[in-house]
Amino acid sequence: QKEVEQDPGPLSVPEGAIVSLNCTYSNSAFQYFMWYRQYSRKGPELLMYTYSSGNKEDGRFTAQVDKSSKYISLFIRDSQPSDSATYLCAMIGSSNTGKLIFGQGTTLQVKP
């Protein structure tokens, strides 16, 4: 079983829709939860991160972490065609030997 599971999609939505992207994980030592965005044929870029449980909002993007359920989500409001990309969740523990563990990535297409 992978430490981090993410539905690869693809997910196709109309412009303006609310998008929900999710990951589950099994390692309770994870403390930092990240979302990276990767445009086609580019390297991933950090979109948002959350430390421990709770919500974090940045413009149209909201990241949620539920540590009791080992479940994280990224919501995109008023989705735009420019949001079309692959979204990768990633997690790391707070120990010195922690390694960044990525989910498989979800490919999102927002149609005009």
Added chain:
Amino acid sequence: NAGVTQTPKFQVLKTGQSMTLQCAQDMNHEYMSWYRQDPGMGLRLIHYSVGAGITDQGEVPNGYNVSRSTTEDFPLRLLSAAPSQTSVYFCASSYSGLAGGLSYEQYFGPGTRLTVT
């Protein structure tokens, strides 16, 4: 700043050939890592380095070698290429995190697309 640069952008190898993928960063980051990205597998860590002269294995190290003689450079060597190593390779760098470990914010290069026939 150029950030993280990788060369070459594309490469085709025959089975058994060796080559080195180059990675350089100009942000004075302590940490550097190599990942491979395959369809449906996400990013998998190959090797990483916490500073010059220090390297360690990641999740999928077999068939790859690394060294870190300077802070800026972290080359990845394929010893004897196999078709299973066909993938997109990303180099990443970061500062150390709050606890001294790997930071949550990795800066990625543009990738090298490798095909082994």
